[in-house]
């Protein structure tokens with residue numbers, strides 16, 4: 327019972343939206359998410375990188391304030407950071423380079439952190455230790471502004487704090503107590519930013535999953551609609567258009583032909599299998615179905631234009647519409663169709679006109695006189711009726727003047 331309901335419920339449900347605590351999604355979704363994430367990061371990366379440049383300029387101003395000598399010694403690492411920030415902007419701008427975006431962001435964050443540590447070790451000034459706090463700043467930049475994926479951010483933060491600890495250990499100006507305070511401060515800001523990063527990425531993944539499920543719903547609905555649409559316009563037995571499909575295609579094709587509309591001249595052929603009732607009576611209804619399928623396959627194979635089509639008009643009555651075709655050409659087509667079906671040689675013992683299955687055809691071409699679908703069908707029907715009356719297995723047509731004649 328449960329299996330049955332699962333089978334019927336092909337659309338994803340709310341349960342598919344649940345996200346595990348570790349945030350990882352199944353492999354194909356994870357790949358799509360990575361792409362989605364990079365694109366979302368790309369939107370903020372230029373601003374984040376610009377932010378870095380502004381911070382570097384402010385840091386330079388601070389150094390100049392401390393001593394121009396300090397600034398003179400630190401321009402190289404600052405320049406490297408600025409260059410990396412600009413590189414990050416460039417990477418974010420090109421879709422094909424974006425897969426390097428997170429690596430570029432991490433490189434930038436490391437440079438910011440290491441620059442601070444490096445300068446801090448060399449500046450002999452009580453304010454020097456503030457430069458060590460760039461590790462915390464870099465972690466914040468990386469996690470919040472540059473949006474490095476959570477697991478990368480955790481690894482990157484640990485590496486930066488380890489680098490900070492090593493720098494502090496080697497710095498002659500900073501005593502152990504101050505070093506511990508700096509480390510704890512960095513750890514505290516790193517945990518805060520990582521927590522924020524975790525929440526942010528969770529929300530982003532949730533949003534991505536919801537969108538994904540919505541898209542799946544939309545695709546399922548589209549394909550269901552396509553199936554329904556084709557079921558509504560195609561005849562199940564012969565695969566031709568049904569009457570509804572025929573009417574809409576014919577109206578679309580003619581659309582105001584002869585009255586300044588966008589439609590074009592078309593010829594309509596209506597044909598009917600001769601003595602089909604007797605065929606059914608002689609060979610049975612199932613054989614009758616097979617006969618209908620075989621007969622329908624001939625005009626379908628003969629029509630070539632994109633806009634031409636074959637429709638099952640009624641039980642054993644079919645319609646062929648030839649777009650942009652004159653009456654003369656339509657009559658050539660009709661005669662070829664009649665001959666091909668006769669040449670199939672399907673035995674028809676009940677027929678009074680032949681030993682094999684034959685058809686009668688009525689043809690009309692759109693003109694100033696008749697240019698709409700109902701008018702053309704009526705004329706083709708009238709010609710078909712006369713073809714039957716004249717002995718069947720023949721083509722009759724209605725001229726532009728409205729007279730029916732035999733081919």
Ligand SMILES: Nc1nc2c(ncn2[C@@H]2O[C@H](COP(=O)(O)OP(=O)(O)OP(=O)(O)O)[C@@H](O)[C@H]2O)c(=O)[nH]1
Nearest residue numbers: 598599600601602603604606611612614615641642
């Ligand atoms: N096997 C089968 N027979 C069908 C189908 N649809 C309609 N028919 C049969 O087609 C026959 C049509 O009979 P009529 O309208 O008298 O036409 P006819 O016997 O071909 O006579 P004429 O058109 O005057 O030559 C009927 O016996 C219907 O039962 C179908 O899908 N399958």
